[in-house]
Amino acid sequence: MVVPVFNAAPHLLATLRTVQQQTLSNWELIAVDDGSTDASASLVAELAQSDHRIRLVRQANAGVSIARNRGVAACRAPLIAFLDADDLWHPDKLLAHLERHQADGDLGVSFARVEFLTPAGRPTGLVASHPQLPLRPPDLLCENPTTTTSNWVLRREVFEAVGGFLEGLSYSEDLEWLLRVICDGRWRIEPIDRVLTYYRTSAGGLSSSLEKMEEGWLRLIGEARRYAPELVAAHFAAAQAVHLRYLARRSLRLRGDPAQGVDFMVRALQSDLPRLLREPHRTSPTALAVLGRLLIHRARAPLASPAPPTPFIHADGPTRPDAVSRPDFPATLVSVVMPLYNSAATVRASLESVMAQTYTNLEILVVDDGSTDEGVALCRSTEDPRLRIVQQKNRGLAGARNTGIRESSGSFVAFLDSDDLWLPEKIQRHVDHLCAHPEVGVSYSCSAFIDGAGKSLGIYQTPALHHITPDLILCRNPISNGSCVVLRRQVLDGIRFEANLYGTTESYWFDDSFRQSEDIECWIRIALQTSWQIEGIGEALTLYRVSSGGLSANIEKQFASWQRVLDKTATYAPDFIARHGRRARGYQLRYLARRAIQERQPRVGVRLVHQSIGTYPRQLLEEPFRTLITLAAGYLGVLLPASLHSLLERVMMRVIGAMQRLRIDASARRHPDSRASKGA
CATH class of the missing domain: 1.20.1440 (de novo design (two linked rop proteins))
Known part of the structure; x- marks a missing residue:
């Protein structure tokens, strides 16, 4: 048997005594000390002096998988058992498994029932459930039906045939090894219906x-x-x-x-x-x-959920930061492109949120797209040498962004719509992210929703952050909105095209002919036509303003514009659209159904969600929770009085917002490298 040992002195002797107390006495034990810094190795060495069946193997710390593999290499017996250094065995453990293998030559791995112990080693009375039939491959993709490797006895020939545990894998290495065995197809993995192993839980x-x-x-x-x-x-x-x-x-x-x-x-x-x-x-x-x-x-x-801070929207103006960029790389110029069109009510707050950035090496390009209100005058009244205003006849949001890109010179480019806001650490986080991950070309963040007055709505956009594929962008658009993106100039260079749309040939990145969905069309081209990775940061660094008017509220035009994205993409990636177009339409219709319900058009929402399900029924299997919630919300909007529906909606938004906040916090814990770097 093989016992991997790492700083296990408090429980190690109790574990080894349960081996010495086995009713089957013909065994050998290889204890592999994995670089312990406590008394573990000396305890094993002392015990081995009085029991020749015990041998100690030492190695520098390399992890449990390598320790087990080395222990197996040192074993001589035809059957192998593993025992973690804090678990215990029933006296009949080895004998029961030996008899089972002797009776069945095709049995590759046997396992028994497991009882849980407290950290102090006292019985809890809780016994792990496991299948009573031979394991199937799907059983090993979920949770470990054998509970622990301390519960196994296996044939040496199986281990030699499929190979050892994956080196460098310290969690799920047992499941992965069992899956290799069962996918090989030559041996079965079957249970013994009695408790033979005692598993110690730990709170560390x-x-x-x-x-x-x-x-x-x-x-x-x-x-x-x-x-x-x-x-x-x-x-x-x-x-x-x-x-x-x-x-x-x-x-x-x-x-x-x-x-x-x-x-x-x-x-x-x-x-x-x-x-x-x-x-x-x-x-x-x-x-x-x-x-x-x-x-x-x-x-x-009580812990107050952190609301998006908005100190930069006060009338007194922002407090300008003194710090600049991280000290461990040269300050990289970031170009901030802000399209402006009749946004006098919000542009000052948006601009101040840029000037309040803790990362100060910025050039700020406000592109006035033919505004007729006081927005440009408000921008001109702002005293900041980094600010430059570019004016043009109206070309739309895509055209304004393109003009900003042409006028910019930064290595990184960020976009901010003139009604959205940034948290002060927004640019610093993205610069850290892009510098730490040279393979990432597009960095985006989660977003918090605010109302027309800039007040937090308590709900968030919490998209997927990793493994972003072209079909995920088409179907679910994890980038969510244009104000959450910072990207490398090299990415833009990879999708640039030339065209004569206004009397002279110019460079373009976004498609000027789109008045909506221009962002997702651009992201899809990046994903399909370049090798850059797209990755998110698990923090709500963008405040996205929700309004009941304007482009985003016109549902029919939005779907028509989105359909144009599919049509354009099909011209250069027809197989891609053939594979994913129907699924994408289904999810887009469901999204528009939610928008209709939010805009107090529940009957339109019900129609759209039924159309969505009819277009792509598999969404009921892929995302049943979101689909059924959308359907229920639409019908409740139709059936309930407006006042009662509004109350229910407010309650649900609070619950959903709390859950989304938890997801953002948990994501930040799972991916700490996507947060502030050591120099931030």
Whole structure:
């Protein structure tokens, strides 16, 4: 048997004594000390002097996978068992497994039931459930049906045939190895229906451990895609839902961060709601428990959800920062392009939010697109040497952005609409992100919604941040709005085209012929025609103003403009649109249905959501939660009195906003490198 050891002195002797107490006495034990800094190695060495069956192998710290692999290499027996240095065995453990393998030559791995112990080693009476039938490949994509490697006994020939544990993988390495065995097809993995292993829970390093468990699971999925792509494609959503539910349940058992447990559970429900509803005895108690624990925690120690700070919109003006950029790289010029068209009511606040940036190496280009109000005069009254105003006849938002790009000289380019706002650290975060990740060409952030007066609505745009693909942009547009983006000039160089639209040949990046959806059309071209990665920052750094008028409120024109995106993309990527166009139309219609409901047009919303489902029915399987919520919201808007519907809407917005805030906070914890760097 193999026992990986790392700083396990408090429990190690108790673990090894359960091996010495086995009714089967013909065994060998290889304890692999993985660079412990406590007394673990000396305890094993002392015990080995009195028991020749125990051997100690030492190595520099390399992780549990390498330790197990090295232990197997040192073993001589035809059957191999693993035992973690803080778990315990029943006296009949080895004998029961040996008899099972002797009776069945095709059995590759056997496992038994597991009882949980407290950190002090006392029985809890809780026994892990597991299948009573041989394991199937989908069983190993979700949560570990064997609970722990301390529960296995396997044939040496199996280990030699499929290879060892993946080096560098410390979480889900056991699932990944079992999946390789079962996908090989030569051996079965079957249970023994009795408790033979005792698993010690630990409260150490909770948040980081749970996050690393999720990262390990994602690596498992990445490996599985190499040798079982069809399996992953068919079961990923369900597997992710079950795994996230498991992490939520584990956060309860280990008493981790309450917000983290809620985040796991919310994402589980979003991943595959029907799959979780088939197990209400697990899903409902877990969901209620994590939410209840969070509410109790908040009641005992109230924590105000951080509202987007807006000190820069006061009449006295912003406090100008003294700090400049990070000290560990030269200050990079960032060009801020702000299109302006009849936005006198909001442009001063937008401009002041740029001037209040903690990153000060900026050039600020306000492109007046033929305004007829006082917006330009307000900009001229601003005293800032970094500000330049460019005026042109009206060309639309795309045309104004293009003019700003032509006039700019920065290595990075950011866009801000003249009614949106930035938090003071916005540009610094994106500069840090782009400098830390040279493969990323487009960096974007989450956004918080504000009303026409600049007051927080308490809800957020919380899009996907990583693994952004062209089809994800087409179907879900994670970039969300143009004011949240900072990109490299090299990216723009990669999509530039020449045209004569106004009497002379000019360079273009956005398509001037679009009056809506010009941003998503541009993002799709970047994703399809360049090799730059697109990646988000898990912080709400942009304040996106929601208004009931203007372009974004005209639903019919918005869909027609969006359809033009598909038509244009089909001219240079027809196969891409053939594969993803129908799905994209379905999701776009659902989005417009939500917009209609928000604009107090519930009957239009109901019509659009039915049209959405008819266009792409699979959304009920892919995103059942969002689809059914949209449908329910539309019907409630039709059936309920306006006052009651408004009250229900306000309550739901508060709940949704709280959940979104939790997701943003959890994302920042999972990806700390996308936040402020060491020099910020």
